[in-house]
Amino acid sequence: MREPTPNPSTNPPTGASPLSGFDAEATLGQRLSHAARANTGGVVYVRSAGEAVRQSYAELFEDARRIAAGLIAAGVRPGEHVLLQLENGEDFIPGLWGCIVAGAIPTPVAVAPTFSKPNSALQKLLNAGLLLEQAPVLASGAAVAGLRALPRELGALRGAVLDLATLRTSAPLTVPALPARAATDVAVLLLTSGSTGQPKGVPLTHRNLLAMSAGTIEANGFTAADVTLNWMALDHVGAVSFLGTMATDLGCTQIHVPTGYILQEPLRWLELIARHRATISWAPNFAFTLFLDREEAVKAGNWDLRSMRFLVNAGEAVVARTARRFIALLQRHGLPAAALRPAFGMSETCSGITWSRGLTLENTGDEQAFVDLGPCIPGAEMRVVDEAGDVLPEGETGLLQLRGPSVFGGYFRNAAENAQVFRDGWFTTGDLAFLRGGCLHIAGRQKDVIIVNGANFQCHEIETVAEAVSGVRKTFTAACAVREAAADTDQLALFFCLTDDSDAATVEKTARAIRTKLIQEAGVPPAYLIALDAAAVPKTEIGKIQRAQLKKAFEAGAFRDRVVQLARS
Numbered sequence: 001m002r003e004p005t006p007n008p009s010t011n012p013p014t015g016a017s018p019l020s021g022f023d024a025e026a027t028l029g030q031r032l033s034h035a036a037r038a039n040t041g042g043v044v045y046v047r048s049a050g051e052a053v054r055q056s057y058a059e060l061f062e063d064a065r066r067i068a069a070g071l072i073a074a075g076v077r078p079g080e081h082v083l084l085q086l087e088n089g090e091d092f093i094p095g096l097w098g099c100i101v102a103g104a105i106p107t108p109v110a111v112a113p114t115f116s117k118p119n120s121a122l123q124k125l126l127n128a129g130l131l132l133e134q135a136p137v138l139a140s141g142a143a144v145a146g147l148r149a150l151p152r153e154l155g156a157l158r159g160a161v162l163d164l165a166t167l168r169t170s171a172p173l174t175v176p177a178l179p180a181r182a183a184t185d186v187a188v189l190l191l192t193s194g195s196t197g198q199p200k201g202v203p204l205t206h207r208n209l210l211a212m213s214a215g216t217i218e219a220n221g222f223t224a225a226d227v228t229l230n231w232m233a234l235d236h237v238g239a240v241s242f243l244g245t246m247a248t249d250l251g252c253t254q255i256h257v258p259t260g261y262i263l264q265e266p267l268r269w270l271e272l273i274a275r276h277r278a279t280i281s282w283a284p285n286f287a288f289t290l291f292l293d294r295e296e297a298v299k300a301g302n303w304d305l306r307s308m309r310f311l312v313n314a315g316e317a318v319v320a321r322t323a324r325r326f327i328a329l330l331q332r333h334g335l336p337a338a339a340l341r342p343a344f345g346m347s348e349t350c351s352g353i354t355w356s357r358g359l360t361l362e363n364t365g366d367e368q369a370f371v372d373l374g375p376c377i378p379g380a381e382m383r384v385v386d387e388a389g390d391v392l393p394e395g396e397t398g399l400l401q402l403r404g405p406s407v408f409g410g411y412f413r414n415a416a417e418n419a420q421v422f423r424d425g426w427f428t429t430g431d432l433a434f435l436r437g438g439c440l441h442i443a444g445r446q447k448d449v450i451i452v453n454g455a456n457f458q459c460h461e462i463e464t465v466a467e468a469v470s471g472v473r474k475t476f477t478a479a480c481a482v483r484e485a486a487a488d489t490d491q492l493a494l495f496f497c498l499t500d501d502s503d504a505a506t507v508e509k510t511a512r513a514i515r516t517k518l519i520q521e522a523g524v525p526p527a528y529l530i531a532l533d534a535a536a537v538p539k540t541e542i543g544k545i546q547r548a549q550l551k552k553a554f555e556a557g558a559f560r561d562r563v564v565q566l567a568r569s
Contacts, residue, residue, distance in 0.1 A: 013391075014438045019379030019405070022214040025183045027206040028100050031249050033175065036061035040224050041253040044276065045089040048258050050268075053090060057251065060094060062172050067098025070167025074136070074160065078103030078179045081132045081189060083125070083159075084235070085139040085147060087111040089256035091164055092234045093244070095138055098167070100187055103179035107132065107189040107201075108235035115146030120523030127198055128191055129157040131412070140164040183207040189412060190237055190347045192456065201412030202347040204241070211405035212350035213246040215377030219355055220310060222280070224251045227307070229278035231257040231269060232454070238282055238315065242351040266290040267297060270333070274303040282312030282343075284454030285319050288326045289488040298329055306334040313359070314343040314352065315454040317442065320368040322488045323359050337361070344373040344440055348427060350406045353380050354440045370434075370441040380404030382440060384433055389423060392434075397443050400433040401426040448547060450481040450524075453489050457524050459547060465522045466494055469513045471506070473497040476537050480551040482528070491527035494518070495550055495559075497534045507531045511564035529564045530554070 035041070035057035042056040055063070076082060082104045086092040092108070099106035112122035129135065136159035139147055147161045181187075187206045191199040216222070230243035234256065247254035255276055262269050266287070272278065291298055313323060323340055331337065338358030345352035356374035364371070376382050383391050384398040392398045403426050410418040421428045430447040433440060448459035462479035466472060476497040481490040498510060511529040519525050538546040553559065 013381040013383040013403075014376065014435055017376075017378045019211065019215055019377075020218065022211060022379070022405075024207060024211075024405070026210055027181045027183055027185075028097075028187050028209060028245065028248075029178060029181060031210065032057065032061050032064065032097060032101070035248050035251040038224075038251045040251045041247070043089075043093055044253060044255040045093075046255065046257040046261065046272065047088070047090075048261055050261065052255075055090075055094075057248070060097060061101075063094040063168065064097035064101045065172035065174075065178070066170050067094060067164065067167045068102035068178070069170035069173045071098060071102040071104060071138075071162070072173075072179075073170060074162055074167070076102060076104050076136060078181065079105065079185070081105045081107050081135040082162075083128060083132065083135050083137045083157075084108040085111050085125070085137055085143045086164065086234075087141065087143070088258065089234065091140040093256065094168075095140070095164055096188075096240070096244075099138070101173070101178055103181050103185075105186050105189050105203075106138075107135070107191065108240065109191065110233060110235050111143055112146070115143070115150055118520065120521055123521065124191070124199065126157065129159075131191075131198060131201060134159050136160045136162055138162050138164060138167075181206065183210075188240060190235075190240065192347065200414060200417065202408055203410075203412050204347075204350055204408055208350050208406050208408055209241055209245045210249060211379055212241055212352070212377070213249040215379050215404075215406060216242070216246055216352060216355065217250060219377045222246070222250060222252070222310075226250065226252045226279045227255065227276055228252065229255045229257065229272060229276065229281040231259055231262045231272075231281075232283065232315075233259055237345070237347040237351045240351075242282065242312075242345075243280070245350075263290075267294065267301060270298075270301065270303045270305065270330075273305055273308050277307040279307050280310040280312075281308065282314060284315035284489075285313055285317060285322060286453040286489040288313065288322055291329060292322065292325050295329060299332065301333070303333045305330060306336065308339050309336055310341055311335075311339045312341050312343050312352070312355075314345060316451040316489060318342040318359075318371040318373070319488050320359070320364045320371050321366040323371070324361055324364060324366060327359070327361055342371045342373050344442060346429065348408045348429070349380075349402060350408075353377055353402060353404070353406060354382070356439070370443055372436070373440040373442060375438050375440075376402075376404070377406070380406060382435070383426070384435055394435045394437075397432055397434045399446060400429045400431045400440070400442075402429060403427060448479075450479060450492055451490055452481075452492060452524055455524070457492070457522065462492070462494065462518065462522050462524065465517055466496060466514045469510060469517055471498050471500075471502070471510045472514065473499045473534065476532075476534050476545070478537065478545045478547050478550050480547050480554070482551055482555055492518075492524055493528040493530060493551070493554055494526045495530045495532055495537065497532055497537060508564055508566065512566055515566060528554075529566070530559050530562050531564055532559070532562055
């Protein structure tokens with residue numbers, strides 16, 4: 001892609017409204033210290049059995065200073081990466097802030113369900129260890145013993161395993177003794193996928209995160225009286241930044257709930273909103289379908305949802321029909337008409353960078369293909385360009401580019417990728433989009449990424465796992481995101497070929513092995529396994545599989561007779 005050239009006939013970037021009152025030199029540690037002194041809000045941790053434990057910001061700041069003292073005593077230095085294996089909120093939030101206060105760079109990774117058997121979460125941790133080399137691991141509970149028992153020959157986790165409980169016994173660092181940090185220093189490193197390959201590291205500076213917070217607060221009128229409620233994974237940017245950093249910056253009450261607690265019974269989300277008078281929460285589109293599946297129970301329930309004014313739908317494609325049904329169902333419980341807020345963001349933008357003014361029954365229709373995701377936050381800009389880099393007029397679909405103080409500066413130790421995604425100070429997200437009335441509409445993905453229930457999976461990583469199954473022909477496997485007309489999230493379709501002509505029993509056996517391996521090693525179950533002849537797999541002249549062609553044909557009804565039927569076990 002060549003450099004963009006000026007074109008006076010096209011529209012300028014959308015956004016660029018000033019970010020007023022933003023202290024560009026502030027750090028996260030300073031904002032936590034301010035919240036501690038202000039003595040408003042605090043953190044509420046909901047445990048797996050449902051009981052809630054409260055920690056004031058003053059208590060969190062002291063907890064973080066104890067952990068910071070323990071980290072420093074263990075030899076962790078400012079600017080050093082620390083992998084986090086902290087599962088529950090009572091450990092994760094103080095552990096994250098302890099690293100930040102110590103000047104270290106926390107790198108959260110989902111805690112593996114077991115350290116004795118292969119699984120996708122463990123593999124992601126090992127891959128993160130390779131990326132960060134000698135990084136120590138901060139862990140708690142059973143994870144400490146599990147990590148320490150890992151065979152050293154795995155060659156990934158070479159740093160020490162530090163027990164959070166031990167660090168918490170340290171005397172807290174005094175405020176004058178806290179390591180000095182600059183706004184431009186990296187505060188947190190978030191990881192993209194990486195369950196089957198090397199993850200990409202997204203370094204976020206103090207300035208990045210606080211600019212996102214300030215812009216979001218200004219755009220939406222949030223105050224210290226707000227109450228945020230998060231039940232998504234704690235290592236997700238939405239938990240770390242939007243409902244973590246921003247809540248601390250505001251000094252408001254923030255509530256963190258185990259994901260499993262809600263997934264076991266989604267109506268608990270409504271109970272928590274009503275109980276805590278929560279005003280801000282978020283989830284991907286798939287979560288809203290959970291309530292539609294329980295329509296009668298929702299109708300029969302009794303919750304006061306009038307407090308919820310900012311219920312974000314983000315993380316995957318927003319389906320207008322699902323959103324509208326959800327609104328209609330929940331309005332009987334007092335959910336405000338404009339509470340549902342589709343948005344766009346990613347780790348690279350510190351979570352949300354556009355926020356809609358509210359999806360309502362009046363401003364949308366069931367058949368609406370692309371939902372309004374709103375304008376940029378103050379300080380940020382967006383534009384849509386063609387393949388040559390020229391800015392497109394509103395209404396035309398092209399590549400989405402972003403810039404602003406909340407946009408990261410480049411992937412960790414990945415110059416090749418950075419050269420691809422940055423041009424003239426603009427970050428190319430990989431999304432196809434168009435602008436209308438200054439608001440963003442996402443029309444698809446340029447890159448081969450599959451988003452299932454809000455989780456991102458690289459097509460090539462899935463294909464690599466599948467091709468490791470005996471009998472699967474190499475370079476003829478294709479992973480595609482497909483969506484049925486009535487579905488609310490993308491589903492994985494895996495096309496594969498066998499090395500030899502085989503009977504139906506062998507095809508079924510191989511398909512079952514692929515499904516098992518994808519669940520165990522990639523963490524994603526295929527919705528469809530399609531066995532094809534090699535001649536039916538479309539390739540370019542240089543041998544690259546044309547996934548888009550397979551996807552289009554499948555969604556049009558082709559290959560249905562080649563779908564392998566497996567009993568779910």
